[in-house]
Amino acid sequence: MSKYDVKQEVTDNFSLSGRVFHNIREDILNGKYKENDELREVAIGEELGVSRTPVREAFRQLELEGLIQIVPNKGAYVTGITRKDVQDIYMIRSLLEGLCARWATENITEEQMAEMEENIFLSKFHAEKGHYDQLAELDNRFHEIMYEACNSKMLEHQLRDFHQYVLRVRKKTLSNVNRGRKSNEEHEQIMEAIKAKDGDRAQALANAHMINAYNNMVKNGLNEDFGEKAQD
C-alpha cells in the first residue's frame, strides 16, 4: 500500500503515454539515457509497468521533440543534448524572451501585473533567506507569467518548450546565490519596464537577462555536465 501512497502532483493525472513521455524525457535530460543509447519498447514498458502501446506513443512525441530518433524497423536512439545545443537554445530564447517581454508590455492584464510584482517581492524575501528551492520556483513562475502575458499562443508554446528543455541545467545555476540575486534584480527591471509600458526597454532587458543566465551557466556547472558530449 505504501507504493500507492507516494505523493503525486495533481498535474501527474496524465494518461499512461503522457507519463511515459515525461518519464523518458526526464531520463534523457538527466543523463540516465545517454546519446546513442537504444531505447527498447518492452524494457521501458516493463520498467514503468505498462505495455508497449503507450511507450510507442511516447516515442513518437519524443521524436518530434528531437530527443530521440526512430529508425524504422530498427529502434529508437537517444539524440541527446550537446553543449552547443544548450548554447543555441539560450541564444534563440534570448531573442524570443525579448519579443515576449515586448508583447507582454502591450498585453499584460492587471492580474498578471499584480502577480508579477508579488513574484518580485517574494523572490527578494526568499533570496535574503537563502531559500533556493522557492527561489527557483519563483524564477520559473516569473517567466511563466510573462509567457502568459504576451498573449501569443504560439510564442508561449515555443518558450515553454525551450524552458522545459534547459530546466535541469538551470537548476544548478540558480543554486548559485549570487546569480540568484542578480537574476532577481534583472526580473525587477523587466517588470518595471513592462509596468512603465516601455516595450523597447523590456525587450532589451529580457534579451540581456537570457544572455546573462547563459554566461553564468557556462562559468560554473555546464562543463561537468556536458563535457563528455561537447562537440565544439
Added chain:
Amino acid sequence: MSKYDVKQEVTDNFSLSGRVFHNIREDILNGKYKENDELREVAIGEELGVSRTPVREAFRQLELEGLIQIVPNKGAYVTGITRKDVQDIYMIRSLLEGLCARWATENITEEQMAEMEENIFLSKFHAEKGHYDQLAELDNRFHEIMYEACNSKMLEHQLRDFHQYVLRVRKKTLSNVNRGRKSNEEHEQIMEAIKAKDGDRAQALANAHMINAYNNMVKNGLNEDFGEKAQD
C-alpha cells in the same frame, strides 16, 4: 524533375503513423478539418485504411505540435490556426531567420554557398519565365539551405517546423509575380551579405525579408483564408 536529396523530416518515413501524421496535418492546414472539429480514431483509420494504433500515434504528435488538443477519455479536437497565430509566427520567424542568416554567415560551407548562388540564378530564370511552381520550390529550398548552413540543429528544427506550418499560406503569396520577383531580390541580397561575411547585414536583411513576406501576405490572400477564423 528537380532534386530529391532534400532533407526530409524524421516523420516522413514510410511508417503508417508517419503517413497518418502528415495526412492529418495537411488536412488541418488546408481547412478540411476546421477549428474545434472532433477527430475520431476509427473514422480516420478507416479513411486511410489503417487501424487505430498508428492514428493514435499520429494524434500524440499532432498534439505536441499544437494542432490538436487531446482531452483524456473524450476526444481529439482541432486547435486550428488563427490569423493572429500566423502573424505571430511570422514575427517569431523574422527574428529566428535573422539569427539563422547570421550563423549561416559564420558557418556556411563552400558547397552550400555554391548551391545558394545556383538557387538565386535559377530563381531569376524561372521568374522571367513565370514558372511559379519551380519558383516556389526554389524559394523553399533557399530557406532550407540557410537552415542547414547555420549549423545549429536546434534552430534548424525550429525554423523547419514554422516553415511547414505556414507553407500553405505562403503558396498563394508567391503566385503573386511581383512578390516573387521582390522575394528573389531579397534572397540575392541576403546571399551577397553571407558571401561577404557581413553577419549584421545578413541578419537585418533576413529579418526584413520575413516582415515583407508577411506584409505582402496580409495585403492579398490572408483574409479570404482566415477571415472566418480571425479573432483579432
Added chain:
DNA sequence: CTTTGGATAATTGTATACAATTATACGATT
C-alpha cells in the same frame, strides 16, 4: 413539457496477438 435515471451505444485507453523486419548464433564451406 422538462427533468432524471439508467440502459445502451459509441469512443477512447490499454494490453496483447500476430506479422514483418532485423539481429544473432552457429555450423558448413573454403
Added chain:
DNA sequence: AATCGTATAATTGTATACAATTATCCAAAG
C-alpha cells in the same frame, strides 16, 4: 581461421481484443 548462409531469436509494426469512460436515448416521474 575466415566467410558465408541459414535457422533462430529478438525487436519493431500493425491490428485486434478487451476495459474504462463518456455520450446518447428513452421512458417514467414530477
